[in-house]
Amino acid sequence: MEKMLIIDSHSLAHRAYHALKDTNLRTKDGLPTSAVYGVATMILRLLEDEQPAYLVVAEDLGKTFRHEVYAEYKGTRKELDADLLAQFPYIKEFYESMGAVVLGVDGYEADDVIGTMARAAREAGIPVCIVTGDQDAFQLIDDGVCVYYTRRGITDLVRATPDYLQKKYGLTPRQWADFKALKGDPSDNIPGIPGIGEKTAVKLLNDFGSLDALLASPEKIENERLRKLLVDHRAEAQRWRELVTIKRDVPLPLAPAGCRFHFDAPRLADFFRKLEFRSLLVRVAGQEAKAPANTAEVKVGPVLMPEARLLAGDDLPAFFEGSDREPVALQFLAAEASWQRGEVLGVAFSKAGDQHGYLPLGSGAPSWPEPLVRWLADPEAQKLAFDGKTQMVLADHYGYAWDGLAFDALIAAYLVSGGRWQLTLENTAQTLLGVELPPLQDAKGKKREILNLPTDWAEDALAGAGTSRTAALLKLHPVLRAEIGQAGVEELFYEVEMPLVRILFAMEKAGVKVSPEQLATLKANYARWIKELETEIYRLAGEEFNISSPKQLGVILFERLGLPAGKRTKTGYSTDAEVLEELVDKHPLVEKVLAYRGLVKLNSTYVEALLGLAQPPGYLIHTTFNQAVTATGRLSSTDPNLQNIPVRTPEGREIRRCFIPRSADTVFLSADYSQIELRILAHFAADEKLLAAYRSEEDIHRRTAAEIFNVPPDQVSPELRDQAKAVNFGIIYGISGFGLAKGVGVSRKEAEAFINAYFARYQGVKSYLEESIAAARETGYVSTIMNRRRYLPDLKARNFQRRSFAERMARNTPIQGSAADLIKLAMVRVDARLRREKLPATMLLQVHDELLLEVERAALPETEKVLREEMERAFDLRVPLVVEMKSGDNWGDL
Template sequence: MRDKLYLIDGTALLYRSYYAFVNNPLINSKGENTSAIYGVVNSFLHLLDSKKAENLLISFDRKAPTFRHELSEAYKANRPPMPDALLAQVEPVQEFFRIIGLKEISIDGYEADDVLATLAEHFKTDYDIVFVTIDKDYAQLVDDKAVIYDPMKNITLDKEAIVKKYGILPEQFVDFLALAGDPSDNIPGVRGIGEVTAVKLLKQYSNLDEIYAHLDEIPEKLRQKLIEGKDNAYLSRQLAMIIRNVPIEIPRIEALKFNPESLHKAKDFLTRYEINTLKRLIDNRYGQKIAISIPSEEPDKLVQSDIFESEYTVPSKMGNKKFQAILATAENYSKLLDHLKKVNLVSLDTETTSEDAMQADLVGISLCFKSDEAWYIPIGHKEYNNFPKEQTLRELNEALQGKLILGHNIKYDMIVLHQEGWNWDNKIGDTMIAAYLLDPGTNQYSLETCTATELQYEMITFSSLINKKACPSFDLLEVEKACDYSAEDAWAVYMLYPIYLKRLENTGLKELYENIEIPLIPVLQQMEENGVSIDTEVLKEISKNINQELEKLTEEIYAYAGYEFNINSTQQLAKVLFEEKKLPAKKKTKSGYSTDSAVLEELAEKYEIAEKLLQYRMLSKLESTYVSALPKLINPRTGKIHSSFNQTVTSTGRLSSSNPNLQNIPVRTDLGKTVRKAFIAADPDWELMDADYSQIELRLLALMSGDQVLIDSFKQDLDIHRQTAALITGKPLNDVTDEERRRAKVINFGLLYGMGQKKLSRELGISQEEAKKLIDEYFHRFPTIQAFINNCKAEARLHGFCQTLFGRKLYLKNINSSNQGLRAEAERVAVNMPIQGTAADLIKIAMIDIHKQIKDNPRIKMILQVHDELVFEVHKEFLLEAEKLVKKAMEEALPEKYSRIVTLKVDIGHGHSWFDAH
């Protein structure tokens, strides 16, 4: 592999960056347009990060006319002059590259593409050339040793891509422009010949000269156009042709080397233009490495792909089955164990009788360590001579010691096998988590979907084997069918793993995978196995109170309507509200008037009935989802509830939970909060301890925006909402009223979630005009937060994703959508996700560290995680030590280079129930 030389067309990037934000320009507090500065610097940083570019050089167009203007006065004559706002940013952009020491070569009389083409010709003997540009004219320079890279779209165009895009070879591109012309540069081409005809002619005659040499073969009408336009065709070819022998001084190879550490020299420059997002980016990517506490049993580094068979390849299309499913028997079992001892990596899958890992009985295990075979070991099939479970698990456990074990949702397998006595201290990998990290917004991470996408291979479906009529449980399935199905699962994971590993590395997600998500798996495994005790008597009392309140609300709603009806029916409720009572309908769907929460919340501003309906729905959901449901979720084997904690559900990186969904327990109402009273310590000598991050998202906003007012407020431990209210109102801190503080709190949190004036007016019960005035005043007092919001949107528009401090990415397909609603939603996510996602990363880091410290301590158990809080079951004698341990781990999860700016704060409480502890 030869080194690459990246040749950057600075002028092309300037124009693209400026016009990318022309409708929403980035303006700093001095009134300066910084769109182009931001866009070019951001693209350059992205180039360094994504391509690991080491050899670079940049060129800019000069103001002086070029030789092309001497050939044609009309050349670029119809192009409007550079906008003043862009012109003002040219010198700052060039200054940035001077500050960081990137070599620039530009010359009067020639354009940047001429200079870069000349350099490319010289350096092709030593480097593969990458032209960094969005200018299509560079297509003529593409060959076996040169490609185009568009940093805005993150795409590379090689010879094949040029042919696919334009229908011609790169070397034909100049003649293509000679025929079709280029209006953007005022290159005339041949009048009456468009791109389609030009491509057709070049496919038939190769080049311009050959076309004119065979005019007699061309249909008369087209021939006449070519004859009349010959002079323009050859002039156009001269104008379009990039010169490759510009008289410049060729730099020494050493001058091409770029040291990323020199980026720190530009931090004052970025501060001057208030581009704090990119300043932070430089700190993140090229500053001190973030140290994350990793459990000792986890790998420092994942085993690389060289542990696979040397001939391992993934066909572009798998087609039919490419492996053999082997059923383990008494005769071949010893062969399997011998194989296992010789390999470093094994994919594993368990088959059981239940989706609930804590209640599942083990039926079989499949293993794969080669691309052409996978094994299945039957352990719990009905009416079959299974392998003895205890002995087999012991032998397999011993054979797999020290191996990297892969799975797809491996946490499930870990819990199942641990319940059977498996001593699980292996290094692990998970293809489901890898797929999720690579595209966290799809929720398409089933093994069947991943295999179809990556291997173009259609798997046996579970539903085709297990159904109520034919075979209701896996232990009743024929062993041969079980073997085919389960072995295929293990094989698919084995094949997917190196694909995902490479892609994680290429997208900068490998550290997140290795240092946070994978080490978190055994933490969650232990939490799920620990479970939490439930007081059913408390739930009965809550149910009684809820039902009394529901009866009262039901009577009031009936009285409003004048008759009884099904309150839960959208159609019947809509009829009452909008047809009979003539309330203003806010939204209509295909099935009629909408009565969703958003509609009722808006109506509740003026109509009491809407508030009653919202209360009715909240209580009904509380009763059905939690109060009545929780007792049914108690595991008969343990007497506890074992919620599942999921890593691959939310797009921001937050954990979710299911059976029950702890995140959705309503805590804004008193009755909702009381549900937490049912979560209790199992023993009188133990208590629940709740550790909750205090205002973590606002602290991260302070850090990531660099807003000094917020930073100072947190350093002084001030009431941040009262401080905000004081700034907005212009009052002294002590004169701020409680209502003004409440408003400031709504604004502080609301603006992080994209709250506009309409919703703010509804939340505060004020007019939209008053809400707009509050928002305007807020951003006037906090210009750096406005800049942060704008920069988040700008970076997302440029690269198509947003990311956290730890490199977690979320791709936003609608960020540049022409649909205003879709684009606005994507922009809202672009602002919120970096903050909420970073908070999610931090609590995961803390959990990993805490788990490492407490895993062998019998006096403390981590049992729940909800949003920004962790819940533990702690022996009363260990409470003081537990508080110190947990507080320290959570507050120190933020790396030191960040905690010097903003510190994290954790509130801790304890009591018999979760309610008491919080």
């Protein structure tokens, strides 16, 4: 049957904006477009899947009758981001361009338009699908009316039917408005009945059937507290239900018959051109060609679909011939790719001369063809890859070596993009080549990642998916090389980042050993500590409750104990760390809750996770170092994150003590740059006082305290030194008087006086920071000591918050990014020296400014000497680089 699709415009716009906010999509003129792009992507996919005969887009036009009933309706909603607000007209233009009917009625919400149109369509015999991110629409579900609910992002849609609602919530669509009236809806600032949460509301409705039946017979409620709540709040319950009930009798200007959908491909193509959506333009280009030729010719980059042949093992020697002179692009196609599991289905190749091939390897193949194995291991055979380290990991899963990485396009794109586009091969090819790569979709049309493919895909589909990407790699190679030269990052790319790929692979493969016995003991200790804290929290609260529930904790803190409530969230009182830290001095319960949260997080994130990952025989933990993720150039660690284990808390040190050397003959050695970011600040600022302090090896925090508090250095108290330390590091991050006051426990006025005194004494630092922001505003980017760039378009933003954040990044990125450059350069130097001198030492971890190695005890003095020399000579700064060495029999006791 012909169906109608009804779209909740503002709801989808919000979902799309927040899902793609970090992509920072903009036109060349600076117009933000991420929300428009997300909405368009989602709707085009829905049109392909649903093929609707009728299409209606419902929009909000302003205040409604609900605001007259309840003045505070939606009163807690934050002001819309300026970027999202700017995109609403273009989102409406998108819908109109493709031929949809856009409807809004004064005095009513989009929900009411949706409810009325859905009723009218069903009366006309037309099935309806509603697309929204608002659960209020669940009350409209009926025979012939379903809801596509966007749970998160722009791809995670669930088809909500009466069965779905019953299984997920234990409710019928007719009970949904009653349910919201009882429990409330923080997103609309509807309080609900105090003390009634989701579970209680569901139970009451299951027992009584409806809110009316419940209010008619409160004496049947066994729980005295609930009975009193419903009697006392009867009028409010009925009022809230009126607000959450969707109207179905709105005076609409159109009947369903007037909402027939005729896809206007030429007009939509013009719209996509205007907003520079090249990939979406490709999707409608074919349909536009079939339409009347009343618009300009479609000019889009071609879809890259090379002709590929299936290769066998015997074909490989001829295909690889000449790869010692001209690189071959390769791409493993895999079902999974991690240190825990890797499953290769095949490998695609491209080489000069428009030659492309695909070698099927089969899921779980026990061995690969010998010519492939030999070529992969050959360091003279030049290879192009996108994310070469993952290619090495996949080969290693099968026991094969992978060498000869000549160019990693991911690392190159990371250096030249400066945050201007998402670092996928598809986006990089689109941005730099103007070509589209065919979307990877399974038989059901679901998008797949190149390293997350179904194991049962046909070989021709895998061959097409793989060779389109290796062909793109081959075309990107000269373009990225030119971009690297233009950006002035040749040394950073060829001498630091590229050698680091192999080093990080070796570190990940080596892994770090943990003691399962110590972890098991620690798990038992954590369980005991958590239980003790639970008991104490319940005692202080006067009742038991779910400590991990922000809503229940908020009731305890702000209603039962009467503590001053701070900010609110969509679900009620905020109980985040910032709020609780403000309340620590108000009641002992707060400190216990913070301690409880910390223990629970450490237990789940590390103790239990490490126990699950530590498997015999070696009990090794293999983290993954991400080289192309952070905006500053720092490495990050995932699966598990070994960079974030706390070092300053007793609980964190207990976890670190579980990391041990592989044998009694080896020991851990840590080499940590001392105050690297402050030294880089001194180098950039060339402030004479700061330079003199470091050159004379003074205690920089004591020296700063003496300068800003105007006391002799020998009279600086520990308290003054701590305050000076906070100022020293805070200056790098653009700390405000408010932030410093909160951090060191002084008044805002005192904190601002500290900052002003600092800049009065260190004029060079003040000038440098001001000039950095001014230069970045002029060029659009900031650079590190090795020319790594970060683009900051928001430096010219009209929105104060966004502009202020960009200014902080302009201050911080050159310093933190330069520290990242130096530690990476040091890693390359240390690795080369250790291999050259054949020292029995293995680099295991990098934790920002620190390297952790495992060394044979007898070679410890010589290894310390090598690390000190290579790290302290890594770069010639205006001040000396200093490395602090520590060693020990576990990571916690160095």
